[in-house]
Amino acid sequence: MKILVAPDKFKGSLSAVAASGAIARGWNAVFPDDAIETAPIADGGEGFAEALCAALGGEWIKLRVRDPIDRDIEARYAWIEKDRIAVIEMSEASGLWRLKKDELAPLLAHTFGTGQLIRDAVERGAKTILVGLGGSATTDGGIGMAAALGREFFDANGAALEPGPRNLASLARISLEPAITLPEIIAASDVQNPLLGPRGAARVFAPQKGASAADVETLERHLTNLANVVSKDLGVDFRESPGAGAAGGIGFGLMSFCRASVRSGFELVAEVLQIERRIVKCDLVITGEGRLDTQTLDGKGPAGIAALARKHGKPVLALAGSISDDPRVAAQFTSLMPIIDRPIPIAEAMSRGAEFLERAATRAARLVSLGKKL
Numbered sequence: 573m574k575i576l577v578a579p580d581k582f583k584g585s586l587s588a589v590a591a592s593g594a595i596a597r598g599w600n601a602v603f604p605d606d607a608i609e610t611a612p613i614a615d616g617g618e619g620f621a622e623a624l625c626a627a628l629g630g631e632w633i634k635l636r637v638r639d640p641i642d643r644d645i646e647a648r649y650a651w652i653e654k655d656r657i658a659v660i661e662m663s664e665a666s667g668l669w670r671l672k673k674d675e676l677a678p679l680l681a682h683t684f685g686t687g688q689l690i691r692d693a694v695e696r697g698a699k700t701i702l703v704g705l706g707g708s709a710t711t712d713g714g715i716g717m718a719a720a721l722g723r724e725f726f727d728a729n730g731a732a733l734e735p736g737p738r739n740l741a742s743l744a745r746i747s748l749e750p751a752i753t754l755p756e757i758i759a760a761s762d763v764q765n766p767l768l769g770p771r772g773a774a775r776v777f778a779p780q781k782g783a784s785a786a787d788v789e790t791l792e793r794h795l796t797n798l799a800n801v802v803s804k805d806l807g808v809d810f811r812e813s814p815g816a817g818a819a820g821g822i823g824f825g826l827m828s829f830c831r832a833s834v835r836s837g838f839e840l841v842a843e844v845l846q847i848e849r850r851i852v853k854c855d856l857v858i859t860g861e862g863r864l865d866t867q868t869l870d871g872k873g874p875a876g877i878a879a880l881a882r883k884h885g886k887p888v889l890a891l892a893g894s895i896s897d898d899p900r901v902a903a904q905f906t907s908l909m910p911i912i913d914r915p916i917p918i919a920e921a922m923s924r925g926a927e928f929l930e931r932a933a934t935r936a937a938r939l940v941s942l943g944k945k946l
Contacts, residue, residue: 575599576854578611578847580861580873581619582893585925588612588619589626594926595858595891598933602941609854611845613873616760616818616837617706618667621659624702625650627845630659633696637688639670640681640709649689657700658693662686662819663707666716668781671709676782678791679738681710683822687720690830691752694721698755703826704837705761705819711778711791712737713767713798714825722751723829740794746805750829759826760837762872765817767810767824768796773817781820795821802828838876848880857881858933860891864901864908878904891932893921909936 577599579591586594592610599608611627614620625632630652639645650659663669665685671677686703693701710716712735715725719735724747726732733739765771774783774791783791798821799811808828810816815834816824826832842848851857859877861868868875874890881888887906895901895908902908911932912921921928 573603573606573855574853575606575608575856575858576611576850577608577858578613578877579859579891580613580615582860582862582925582929583618585862585893585922586929588614588623590926591860591929594929595860595933598930599858599937601934602937609850611847611850613845613847613859613877614704614837614841615762615873615876616704616840617762618661618663620704620760620837620841621650621661621664623841624659624844625652628652628655628657633692635688635692637665637685639685640666640683641671641675641677645670645685647685647689649693651693651696655700656698657702658696658698659702659704660686660689660693661704662822663704665689666710667707668709669707676709678711678778678781678783678787680736681781682712682716682736683708683710683714683820683825684716684720684735686822687717690717690757691720694752694754700755701757702840703757703759703832705759705815705823708819708822709781710737710822711773711781711783711795711820713740713773713795713821714823714829715740715798717822717825718750718829721754721829723747737791737794740798743797743801746801748805754830757826757830757832758840759815759818759823759832759834760840761815761818761823761834762837763818763870764814766812766814767799767816767821768792771817773821776817777820799824838873841873842876842880847877848884851880851886852884854886857886857888858891859888860929862893863896864890864892864894865896866898866900869900869904875904889936891929891936893925
C-alpha cells in the first residue's frame, strides 16, 4: 500500500516532523514493504515554520531579538533561498512559552521581537513572508511588531509612545508608512476571532496570558482606541475581519500596518505541500495530534486532512494522545486510536510520546493485517 502520514504536532511532546517519523517506523514494523510518504502539517500555530522548512528544504536563520518583556534572546525563522520565502512563527519571539508563570505581563508584553524577525527577512531580500499566528504572550494589537518595522506612535501632545498595550490608551496618531518597503506578507491563522468584543483578542485569549478581569477590560478599551486611530490615520478598519484577534491582535496589526492577507494556516500549508495531490495517490491517510476534540473541528490540521481524504474517498486513521467522545469528532475520521495503551502519569506520557505513538501505529497496522486475513 501507499501510505500518506500527515500529522500535526503533539503539543508539548512531539513536533509534527518527529510524529511523522514515529508513525512511519511503527507502521513499517508490520508492513516493511509499504511505501510511506510523510507530510508533517501545521495550522498556523507552533510547528508552522518547522513543517514548511522541512518540506521545502529551507534553512534556519538565527538572530538576537527582544522577547515579550524586553529581554535579549536568540530566535529563528525558516528561509527558503530558491523562492526567497521567509517562514516566521510569531510565537518564536513573542510566545507564551518564553515566559515563566510569574513573568506573565498582559499589559506590558509586546510583539517587537516578531517585527525584528520580519525586518531581518525583508533586509535579506524576501519576496514573500509567511507569518504563523498562535501561542502568543501578547495582547498589543501588533503595535510592537509595527514599531520594529519603523512605524511611530504618538500621544495627543505629539510625544512618542513606547509600543506596548498599556500605552494604547494614550495613542492619538500613527505615522503613515513603515520605514522599510515590505514584500507580500501572508498571515496564517487557525482562529477566526475578530479584534474586539466577546470573541475578541482580550476577552477570549488574554486570560490565558495572565490577565485579570480588570486587565481584560483595560485591554479591550486600549485595543478599541488602537482600532479607532488606525481607521482615522491609515484609512483601514480590520477590527471585524476574521483572524484580526489572532495572537493577541497581531492579525489586526499585520493587516493594518503591513497590508497582509490572512489565510487559513492549514489551507496554506496544504497548498504549499500539495497535500491534496498526494492524498489522491495514496491508499490510506494517517494523521493525528495531541488531543482530538471539538477544537480540532475549527480549522485544525487533522480535520483538514480528513476533509480532503473524504473528498477523494480515502480512509483516514487518526492517532492522538486523548480523544473526545463527542460524536462530531469521530465522524471526521474513518477510525480513531488513542496512543496510550495503559494508565500512565501525564508527564511520563508526554516525555515518551514518540515511543507511544510508534507503538500505536504498530497496533493499527496489525489490525489492518488482521482485516486482510479475515
